[in-house]
Amino acid sequence: MGVMKEHFKERNTRDYHQKRLFTKEELEERESLCVHEQSPFCSAACPMKLDVRDFVRRMAAKDFTGARAMLERISPFPEILAHGCSHPCEAACRMGEAGESIAIADLERVAMFLGAPKKGKGLLKFKKKKRAAVFGGELFTLVVAAQLADKSYPVEFYVEAGDAESLLKQCAPFLSEEILASAVRRLQSMDMKIFYGTDLSSAFVEEKRGAFDLLCAAGYLAKESPDADTLLGKDGILYPSEEGGECLRTFYDARRASVSADRLAQGLDPSTMRGEEGTVTSRLYTNMGQVEPSKRIPLRGEGEAYDGEKAAEEAVRCIQCVCEECLKGCTYLRHFAKHPRILTREIYNNTGIIMGDHMMNKAMNSCSLCGQCAVTCPNGYDMGEICRLARENMVDTGKMSLAVHEFALQDMLFSNTEGFLSCVPKGQEQGCRYVFFPGCQAGAVASEAVLRAYRDLAGRLDGGVALMLGCCGAIAKWAGRRELLNEQKDFLRQEFGKLGSPVILAACPTCRKTLEEEGLGQVKSLWETLLEIGLPEGSACHEEKVVLHDACGARNDQKMRQDVREIAGRLGFRLLPAEWEGEKTSCCGYGGLVAYANREMAAEMAEDCRKEFPDAPYITYCMACRDRLARQGAQSMHLLELLYECPAGTPPDISEKRRNRLLLRETILREFGGGDDMSPAGNGCASPEEMGFRAVITEEARRQMDDRMILDTDVWKVMGHYRDTGEAVLDQRTGLLIARLRIGNVTFWVKFTEDGAGYIIRGAYSHRMLVRTR
Amino acid sequence: MAETKSYYTIETDGTLLCQKCKVPLEKADAVFSYLENAFPVELPVCPKCGFVYVPEELALGKVLSVEKVLEDK
Structure with missing residues (x-):
């Protein structure tokens, strides 16, 4: 896996090339799916192009003068038009399907009566020469x-x-x-x-x-x-x-x-350049699902008009037709307050910038690529796919900063090197029918549950069960790093091949999806398997009301969503009906590497996931969801923890996550392993003791390191360097020593004190810039 | 580029000591570089061994914000 190191070379801001993200036709085709900017049906039916929706909005707000001004703008005799018009807008009004259409004619007439007339004649105009x-x-x-x-x-x-x-x-x-x-x-x-x-x-x-x-x-x-x-x-x-x-x-x-x-x-042909005239056909989507039907506010009598109060009351019935289906469930789109059409254009333009600031990098990298919009949009607009393709484009053209995703990519590298394990149990060397693939986060967050699950599967499944600890490649895919993804795929394909290409039992919905989409073998969900062989004996019965948070990886996997519900039911849970569940589920903020590119956005996403039931316990079948919900303060448990009765407790920090994976690897090797390929973990994660010194990290420093994405192994390397060279600064005001070491693309600084027992780590920070004397 | 220009300066007051050489750090010329861009600055440097000190406030403040700007170039 040595080649992977090459992917971690910083780019040069002056050296990149161009590659179009989409052709003009493809861009337009994609954009045309978004109907947010389509006219509301009432306006579309008006040949005079009155913005009826806005007119009614003003009436509802009792801005009668503003409403009247709109009528005065579209015709020189607004009172004649208001009284003589046949109002096709009323027939087009969607409220016609929910009680009665808005009384637009009556509102126009009363607007002319209640609104103040336009004052003055406007700007001084010079007479034209043509008579x-x-x-x-x-x-x-x-x-x-x-x-x-x-x-x-x-x-x-x-x-x-x-x-x-x-x-x-x-x-x-x-x-x-x-x-x-x-x-x-x-x-x-x-x-x-x-x-x-x-x-x-x-x-x-x-x-x-x-x-x-x-x-x-x-x-x-x-x-x-x-x-x-x-x-x-x-x-x-x-x-x-x-x-x-x-x-x-x-x-x-x-x-x-x-x-x-x-x-x-002007001496021009009157038939050319006339712009869009008359009525139009609108493709706007109005969700009438939750609209309360209502009838018109009655007039006092035939030929009578509304007074101001009644007019506003009638206008308030207007639902202000607008399509915001994608925004309703998506934290990301709401945060950037842009509709997919606009966002797509801006991201497209962002990829095309040669010299200058790429202002939409953050937007492009803040999408969880979860596919929710593709389901909620009536036309299936897939913003996630566009963001992913844009990332790929920026990587391919040398414009994507390595800093955004480097930590996650290094973590993937770790998963498939030091943390990697392909284990064939003793006596099964002839080949296994299955390989259990728990996914990187399961081992990181709930390693004991993974261990017990493997013991259970190995004991109860016929034909032998191997185990593979590694990354499915989703990280590289989300980061838009295609070459790296291909390397991962080659690597995994080779490893699965060594095992005789067994059926992959994936515990993680994203692993299952990725392994299947990338054609890495026959993949089956762990949940389906467990339902076939029966749940492990002794799984406790929980008579509790919980929210089952669906994983975005299972959005298009109805079978898996059904299976986990079946399991939750057998465990005794009663599921609270959530608005954003099933295929409409919202991402916890792990998807698309949002947590690395935009931490605040990821936190907001997790927070939004638990908004509907802030006090209810959550159960998940994706370990990333479990982790992020718990970090956000929710009580969350993964099905593996529940099935094998080993709650993993509070979420581990980034260093513990790595350590947990290594410990799991070692435990499995000890219990099941035997072959030559089962070498112990590399020395990249040596502990202070192995490096020959003693050190502890204070609680506060730990929190700081987790927040700043600094691993304890980074800190140990800095301390090892200090021990060897003595290079540090003593800040006499605080009494702290500060040492540093450049590791890869990052310079790490560690603040510490030293006593007879060893080093006490009191803080750490880092930067990517190189510094030298001149 | 004129060597006199400096984008950032930190004054020293003798409270920072090089642990290895046991001498106070002094304000000296240094260069920050990132993604093929370089910025001359003046930072606390050990006059003997040349250890350049980047304080936490600088790393998480100015340095981070310039990194982000360059990353989006």
């Missing part, structure tokens, strides 16, 4: 004239009606006296010349048109239908798409005609 003439009094021409005037074209508006009131009555006969009066005031305040009482005819239009650049006329003056998209007639005049059309259709026509007028004024 516009609008002929004929109907709703379409009225709105076009008003829109062109608002765009600062000098407008002349020729109508048959004798005055503003009769013009508006003609255009919007459905308005009440009160609303009509307000529309009249609005028309009179507009900056255009209106020629009332004009005798309109085609001849009149022909006579006038020479003096204008932009022309628009009522439908009844059209000789034939205009172009369906631009509404421009063959005679160069803008007409409505149909004569006497429905109110909303007419407003939409007027908007399109104004866009065409702008294009014409």
